[in-house]
Amino acid sequence: MMILMPANSPTSLDDEVEIRPPDSRDKILEVAEGLFAYGGYSGVGMRQLAAMVGLSKSALFHHFPTKIDLYEAVLDRVLVRIEHGLNGAAIHEGDPVAQLDAWVDAVVCTLAEDAPAGRLMMRALVDEEPFPAISLGVGANGAEPDRELMIFEVRLAGIVERFGGLLERGIAEGVFRAVPTGDAILNVVGTLVFYFASGDLGEALVGESIFSHSAVSRRRREVSQFIRGGLLA
Amino acid sequence: MMILMPANSPTSLDDEVEIRPPDSRDKILEVAEGLFAYGGYSGVGMRQLAAMVGLSKSALFHHFPTKIDLYEAVLDRVLVRIEHGLNGAAIHEGDPVAQLDAWVDAVVCTLAEDAPAGRLMMRALVDEEPFPAISLGVGANGAEPDRELMIFEVRLAGIVERFGGLLERGIAEGVFRAVPTGDAILNVVGTLVFYFASGDLGEALVGESIFSHSAVSRRRREVSQFIRGGLLA
DNA sequence: GTCTATACGATGATAGAC
DNA sequence: GTCTATCATCGTATAGAC
Numbered sequence: 398m399m400i401l402m403p404a405n406s407p408t409s410l411d412d413e414v415e416i417r418p419p420d421s422r423d424k425i426l427e428v429a430e431g432l433f434a435y436g437g438y439s440g441v442g443m444r445q446l447a448a449m450v451g452l453s454k455s456a457l458f459h460h461f462p463t464k465i466d467l468y469e470a471v472l473d474r475v476l477v478r479i480e481h482g483l484n485g486a487a488i489h490e491g492d493p494v495a496q497l498d499a500w501v502d503a504v505v506c507t508l509a510e511d512a513p514a515g516r517l518m519m520r521a522l523v524d525e526e527p528f529p530a531i532s533l534g535v536g537a538n539g540a541e542p543d544r545e546l547m548i549f550e551v552r553l554a555g556i557v558e559r560f561g562g563l564l565e566r567g568i569a570e571g572v573f574r575a576v577p578t579g580d581a582i583l584n585v586v587g588t589l590v591f592y593f594a595s596g597d598l599g600e601a602l603v604g605e606s607i608f609s610h611s612a613v614s615r616r617r618r619e620v621s622q623f624i625r626g627g628l629l630a
Numbered sequence: 631m632m633i634l635m636p637a638n639s640p641t642s643l644d645d646e647v648e649i650r651p652p653d654s655r656d657k658i659l660e661v662a663e664g665l666f667a668y669g670g671y672s673g674v675g676m677r678q679l680a681a682m683v684g685l686s687k688s689a690l691f692h693h694f695p696t697k698i699d700l701y702e703a704v705l706d707r708v709l710v711r712i713e714h715g716l717n718g719a720a721i722h723e724g725d726p727v728a729q730l731d732a733w734v735d736a737v738v739c740t741l742a743e744d745a746p747a748g749r750l751m752m753r754a755l756v757d758e759e760p761f762p763a764i765s766l767g768v769g770a771n772g773a774e775p776d777r778e779l780m781i782f783e784v785r786l787a788g789i790v791e792r793f794g795g796l797l798e799r800g801i802a803e804g805v806f807r808a809v810p811t812g813d814a815i816l817n818v819v820g821t822l823v824f825y826f827a828s829g830d831l832g833e834a835l836v837g838e839s840i841f842s843h844s845a846v847s848r849r850r851r852e853v854s855q856f857i858r859g860g861l862l863a
Numbered sequence: 864g865t866c867t868a869t870a871c872g873a874t875g876a877t878a879g880a881c
Numbered sequence: 882g883t884c885t886a887t888c889a890t891c892g893t894a895t896a897g898a899c
Contacts (some may be wrong), residue, residue: 421864435758439672442892456865458894519756523749523827525668557835574859579836580852583825591820592813594756602790603812619813623860626807654882675874688877689883697875 422460425450430471434513437520438468472521472549475514480556482507488559493567494629500560501589501621508593509613515593521549522590557582567628574630585624592616655693658683663704667746670753671701705754705782708747713789715740721792726800727862733793734822734854741826742846748826754782755823790815800861807863818857825849 428450432441443464447454461467486503488496508515564581567573592599592607599607606612661683665674676697680687694700719736721729741748797814800806825832825840832840839845 437670437672437753437757439670439892443894444892453866454893455867455895459864462894464893516756519752520670522824522831523752523756523829524670525829574855576852576855577836577848579832580825580849581856582835583828583832584821584853584856587820587824587828588817591755591824592816595816595820596756596758598755599812599816602815603810615810616813619809620817622807622809623814623817626859626861627856628859676876677874685882686884687875688885691876692882695876 421450421452421456425452425457425460425467426471426474429467430475430511430513430517433468433471434516434520438464438524469547469549472517472547473552475511475517476549476552476556478511478514479504479507480552483556483559488563493563493570493572494625496563497567497625497628498621500563501585501624502617504589505613505617505620508590509608509616512593512608515590516596519590519594522586557586560585564628572630573628576628581628584627588620588624592620654683654685654689658685658690658693658700659704659707662700663708663744663746663750666701666704667749667753671697671757702780702782705750705780706785708750709782709785709789711744711747712737712740713785716789716792721796726796726803726805727858729796730800730858730861731854733796734818734857735850737822738846738850738853741823742841742849745826745841748823749829752823752827755819790819793818797861805863806861809861814861817860821853821857825853 425446429441429446432446432449443457444454447457450457457467461470482503483500486499488499488503490496490499508518561578561582564573564578568575568578595602595607603612603615607616658679662674662679665679665682676690677687680690683690690700694703715736716733719732721732721736723729723732741751794811794815797806797811801808801811828835828840836845836848840849
C-alpha cells in the first residue's frame with residue numbers, strides 16, 4: 398500500500414516530519430474505504446467505523462467534521478491512486494493505440510491493487526449528483542457551478558477529460574472508429590470498473606477470486622482486447 | 631408501463647380477476663423502485679416510502695413483512711421485465727452474431743424504458759452476497775446452496791447462463807474470438823448496464839439526458855458496435 | 864487529540880384496535 | 882387492509898473534561 402502525496406501539495410523535504418504522522422487519519426481512511434465499498438454511503442455507521450478503527454466516535458468526528466467529508470476524502474484518495482498510476486504509465490508516448498493500451502493497463506493495475514477501490518468507484522459513479530464539472534471544463538470558463546464541487550469530482554473530471562482527448566486524437570488520425578466520445582467513454586469506464594466491482598458475481602463467473610494473480614493477469618489481456626476491438630477502426 | 635405476469639405462472643384466462651387488483655402492492659413497488667435506485671438499499675426509509683405512496687408505514691409492512699423482502703421484490707420485478715424483453719426478441723434465430731445483436735438490443739430497450747432500472751441493477755450487482763446460484767448451475771445438481779437464494783438471484787443466473795451459452799456457441803462456430811466467457815460476460819454486462827446507471831455523469835458526457843429519444847437511439851447503435859467489435863473474431 | 868456524556872431525530876419493526 | 886401507538890436502536894452531532 399503506497400503512501401501518496403496530494404498532487405497539488407508543494408514538495409519540500411523538511412515538511413516530511415509534519416506531512417506524515419503515520420497516524421489515525423490514514424487508518425480511518427483505510428478502514429472507511431473498505432466499509433463504504435461494502436455497504437455504500439448510507440450503509441456505514443460512524444459508531445461501527447469508530448469501533449473498527451479503535452477510536453471513540455467523537456474522536457472520529459474530530460478528524461472528519463461530518464460523514465460526507467469522510468466519504469469525499471475516501472473517494473478522493475482512490476482517485477489520487479488512479480491518477481498516480483496514470484502518471485506513472487506511458488500514456489503520452491507512441492501512437493493513440495499504444496496510449497490507449499497504456500491507459501487501460503494503468504487503470505486495471507491500480508484497481509487490482511486494492512480490492513475496495515473498484516466497488517467504491519462504481520458506487521460513486523452511480524450515486525446521484527455527480528460531476529457536472531465535466532461539462533464545465535473544470536473552470537475553463539468563468540461560469541460558477543450551481544453548487545459546491547467536491548475535490549473528488551474535479552479530479553475525476555480531469556481524468557475523464559484526458560481520456561476524451563486521447564479518443565479525439567485517435568479518431569482524428571483515423572486509427573479509432575469515428576464514435577461519439579461520450580458513449581465511448583461510458584463504454585470504457587463501465588468495462589474497466591465493473592469487473593473490479595462485481596465481487597461474488599465476478600468470482601462465480603471467472604471461477605476464482607477476481608483479484609487473484611491469475612485472474613488479474615488474464616483480465617489485463619482480455620479487457621485490453623475487448624476495448625481495442627470496440628474502439629479501433 | 632406494461633403489466634407483466636411472472637414467466638412461470640400458469641396462464642389461464644379466468645385468473646384475470648384475481649391476478650390484477652391494480653392496487654397498492656404495485657404502487658408500492660413502483661415508488662420503491664425509484665427510491666432504491668436513487669438512494670440504495672440503506673438510503674431508503676420505510677416511513678419515507680409509506681408517505682410517498684400514500685400509505686401508513688404499518689400498512690406497508692403488511693404487504694412486505696420486511697424491508698429486504700420489498701427490496702427483493704423490486705429487483706425481481708426489474709429482472710422480469712428484462713426477461714420479458716429477451717423472450718420477445720429474436721434471440722434464438724439466425725447465427726450467433728444476429729442473436730448477439732438481438733440480445734443486446736433487447737436489454738438496451740428494456741433499460742431505456744424505465745429510468746431507475748439500470749441504476750437499480752448496477753447497485754444490486756455491486757452489492758455483496760450476490761448470486762452464487764450462477765456457479766451452481768441453478769439447481770442443476772443436488773448440492774444445496776449454503777444460504778437461502780433470492781428469487782432475484784435465480785432469475786439473474788438464468789439470464790446470465792443463456793448469454794453464456796450464446797457466447798460458447800459463437801466461439802465454437804468460430805465467429806466469436808476465443809475468450810474466457812467469464813470475462814466476456816462481465817464486459818458485456820458492465821457496458822450494457824453502466825450507461826443507464828451513469829445518471830448525471832452520463833448526461834454530462836453525452837450532452838443530453840441519457841434517456842432522451844435521440845440518446846437512446848444513438849446508444850443502440852454505439853453499444854452494439856462496441857460489443858461486436860469486442861467479441862467478434 | 865482523544866475521551867465521556869448527552870441529546871435529538873429517524874430508523875426498522877411489533878402489537879393490537881377498527 | 883389499514884390504522885395508531887410504541888419500542889429499542891441507530892446515525893448524527895454537540896459540549897466539555899483530560
